[in-house]
Amino acid sequence: MADAVYPVPADWAENALITAPVYEERYRMSIEQPDAFWREEAARIDWIRPFTRVSEASFHEADFGIKWFADGTLNLAANCLDRHLEERGDQVAILWEADSPDAASRAITYGELHEMVCRFANLLKAQGVRKGERVTLYLPMVPEAAVAMLACARIGAIHSVVFAGFSPEALAGRIQDCDSRIVVTADEGLRGGKKVPLKANVDAALGHNCEAVDTVIVLKHTGADVPMTQGRDIDWAMGVAAQSADCPAEEMGAEDPLFILYTSGSTGKPKGVLHTTGGYAVWAAMTFQYVFDYRPGQIYWCAADVGWVTGHSYVVYAPLMTGATTVMFEGVPTWPDASRFWQIVDKFGVEIFYGAPTALRALMREGDEWVTRTSRKSLRLLGSVGEPINPEAWEWYHRVVGEGRCPIVDTWWQTETGACMMTPLPGAHALKPGSAAKPMFGVRPLLLDNEGQVIEGAGEGCLVIDRSWPGQMRTVWGDHERFFQTYFTTFKGLYFTGDGCKRDEDGYYWITGRIDDVINVSGHRMGTAEVESALVAHPKVAEAAVVGMPHAVKGQGIYAFVTTNVEVEPDEQLRRDLVQWVRREIGPIATPDIIQFTPALPKTRSGKIMRRILRKIGENDLSNLGDISTLADPQVVEHLVAGRPQLA
Numbered sequence: 281m282a283d284a285v286y287p288v289p290a291d292w293a294e295n296a297l298i299t300a301p302v303y304e305e306r307y308r309m310s311i312e313q314p315d316a317f318w319r320e321e322a323a324r325i326d327w328i329r330p331f332t333r334v335s336e337a338s339f340h341e342a343d344f345g346i347k348w349f350a351d352g353t354l355n356l357a358a359n360c361l362d363r364h365l366e367e368r369g370d371q372v373a374i375l376w377e378a379d380s381p382d383a384a385s386r387a388i389t390y391g392e393l394h395e396m397v398c399r400f401a402n403l404l405k406a407q408g409v410r411k412g413e414r415v416t417l418y419l420p421m422v423p424e425a426a427v428a429m430l431a432c433a434r435i436g437a438i439h440s441v442v443f444a445g446f447s448p449e450a451l452a453g454r455i456q457d458c459d460s461r462i463v464v465t466a467d468e469g470l471r472g473g474k475k476v477p478l479k480a481n482v483d484a485a486l487g488h489n490c491e492a493v494d495t496v497i498v499l500k501h502t503g504a505d506v507p508m509t510q511g512r513d514i515d516w517a518m519g520v521a522a523q524s525a526d527c528p529a530e531e532m533g534a535e536d537p538l539f540i541l542y543t544s545g546s547t548g549k550p551k552g553v554l555h556t557t558g559g560y561a562v563w564a565a566m567t568f569q570y571v572f573d574y575r576p577g578q579i580y581w582c583a584a585d586v587g588w589v590t591g592h593s594y595v596v597y598a599p600l601m602t603g604a605t606t607v608m609f610e611g612v613p614t615w616p617d618a619s620r621f622w623q624i625v626d627k628f629g630v631e632i633f634y635g636a637p638t639a640l641r642a643l644m645r646e647g648d649e650w651v652t653r654t655s656r657k658s659l660r661l662l663g664s665v666g667e668p669i670n671p672e673a674w675e676w677y678h679r680v681v682g683e684g685r686c687p688i689v690d691t692w693w694q695t696e697t698g699a700c701m702m703t704p705l706p707g708a709h710a711l712k713p714g715s716a717a718k719p720m721f722g723v724r725p726l727l728l729d730n731e732g733q734v735i736e737g738a739g740e741g742c743l744v745i746d747r748s749w750p751g752q753m754r755t756v757w758g759d760h761e762r763f764f765q766t767y768f769t770t771f772k773g774l775y776f777t778g779d780g781c782k783r784d785e786d787g788y789y790w791i792t793g794r795i796d797d798v799i800n801v802s803g804h805r806m807g808t809a810e811v812e813s814a815l816v817a818h819p820k821v822a823e824a825a826v827v828g829m830p831h832a833v834k835g836q837g838i839y840a841f842v843t844t845n846v847e848v849e850p851d852e853q854l855r856r857d858l859v860q861w862v863r864r865e866i867g868p869i870a871t872p873d874i875i876q877f878t879p880a881l882p883k884t885r886s887g888k889i890m891r892r893i894l895r896k897i898g899e900n901d902l903s904n905l906g907d908i909s910t911l912a913d914p915q916v917v918e919h920l921v922a923g924r925p926q927l928a
């Protein structure tokens with residue numbers, strides 16, 4: 281099974297937009313004549329003023345900088361809305377499915393979405409929001425989340441979407457970091473029948489040094505009776521009712537910022553990844569069309585939340601630029617039962633489904649029956665994103681969900697890369713379960729060994745990208761030096777992805793996972809440093825070290841080693857308290873799976889925690905701890921091994 285190869289189905293090989301020979305030819309052109317290639321691809325965007333320069337990018341310190349289409353101007357919201365009005369104003373743009381199957385779904389046409397966006401954009405303007413200003417969005421998966429994003433893009437404000445599962449503390453940090461004085465939220469969100477107190481979280485966040493916030497726009501979603509602060513809080517519906525439906529789209533430079541999205545790195549607090557307008561638009565739209573072989577009229581569903589980059593690029597921007605019908609789902613895959621996803625597929629006639637391995641693994645263990653009782657005959661293509669997909673889950677997705685007839689595109693990319701970087705294209709590449717196959721046009725992946733030497737042919741190493749692509753992040757908000765240091769100094773002049781990767785004899789790429797201190801829990805990126813700093817903030821904790829551990833459903837779980845203050849006797853109650861504490865500090869996605877109390881952490885004589893050993897203990901790979909002779913106190917390891925709790 282590990283060596284399984286699925287050839288391109290005959291109809292795909294004939295009819296896809298990108299067939300095998302087309303891929304070879306276009307890939308070669310994208311590398312050898314990049315300017316000509318990108319001029320052609322950039323034509324999919326409506327430019328206000330056409331660009332004359334394609335790319336000016338250097339990853340070297342002396343002339344470091346990244347610009348694409350720099351002298352062109354455009355408006356991304358107009359590319360998502362206005363230009364479709366004539367031809368598809370009455371076509372559904374967003375099909376929304378509520379958390380509960382008993383609640384009404386919504387179908388919003390391009391014409392209606394245009395009007396909603398214009399009114400909301402005018403409401404923002406009436407609150408004094410200007411071009412370049414940051415607007416924080418903390419919203420559930422409802423069409424208004426897309427409306428708020430597009431309204432920002434329309435007037436040139438920079439949105440910063442904060443995932444609605446983050447805690448007030450995490451939200452406050454993100455509001456402060458980008459100096460946002462306006463927050464858009466809802467009364468409550470709903471997920472799996474449970475209410476998420478969004479407005480209450482915003483109120484709590486604003487108590488944490490967010491004095492600059494003077495405006496909170498509140499969408500009524502569940503209708504809960506939430507307290508409104510006079511002079512600060514505005515009801516969304518009342519606000520937009522007073523606004524005109526006419527809002528001219530701001531002319532934006534290609535390099536004007538579009539959005540900030542915070543993501544975890546191996547050190548420090550989350551980074552504000554900044555994407556700009558023109559390059560991101562071209563990159564997102566192009567990859568969407570080729571990866572999903574998208575044809576006008578098809579119903580497409582990406583099950584990601586708009587709080588993550590996948591939601592930005594592949595729920596909102598790329599599908600709408602392409603004139604697609606994009607499905608938004610508020611709920612979770614397993615509620616009310618494990619058929620929910622596939623019932624939605626049947627209800628809307630979804631043709632293309634794009635989801636995360638963690639959801640597939642959770643559904644797989646519920647048994648095939650939940651899938652097979654649904655029809656799924658509309659499905660023609662499946663996608664996977666967010667983390668490596670294990671071949672077992674891949675085979676299940678292919679055989680049970682897709683009934684063997686739907687190709688699977690396993691798309692590797694990152695918040696930093698804007699959109700897909702490596703993936704099989706369904707009409708061009710035979711599929712190997714677990715492999716992200718081949719680079720997207722314009723992407724040159726290299727594998728490096730530990731000495732930074734390029735590995736040719738088959739081999740395994742550190743994945744870097746050797747030249748810029750249009751959708752690359754441009755900076756870390758407020759810290760350009762950190763951007764350079766984080767991504768371009770590990771290997772000079774190359775973009776460092778943080779991922780390990782193998783290349784096989786056929787030139788197929790296999791992502792092996794993070795090689796830095798970032799873990800991937802249910803497809804959500806988390807810096808171990810963030811969880812550690814949450815733990816040590818607890819008054820009873822002296823020190824903490826966090827590593828990833830294999831987890832059957834989440835991919836990776838969170839394993840925390842904790843040393844308490846000397847006067848504290850660690851017990852079950854403290855363990856429970858710490859779990860709650862971390863959930864409160866960061867959010868439920870950061871819930872530790874194991875907390876192991878230990879009198880000491882393994883350290884070198886110079887005081888560095890030896891994470892390598894902790895990772896091995898986390899992986900339960902106890903026979904293979906490696907050289908421990910450099911430890912200040914090798915006995916610590918024996919204690920740790922003896923005290924390793926097992927996952928319940």
Ligand code: 6R9
Pocket residue numbers: 543588589590664665666667668669690691692693694695696716777778779791793794800803804805
């Ligand atoms: C889009 C997104 C990025 C990290 C990335 C890698 C992992 C994403 C993957 C994958 C293997 C895939 N990752 N897709 N690993 N195969 N198809 O997920 O962005 O949240 O920034 O995470 O996720 O480790 O470096 P982001």
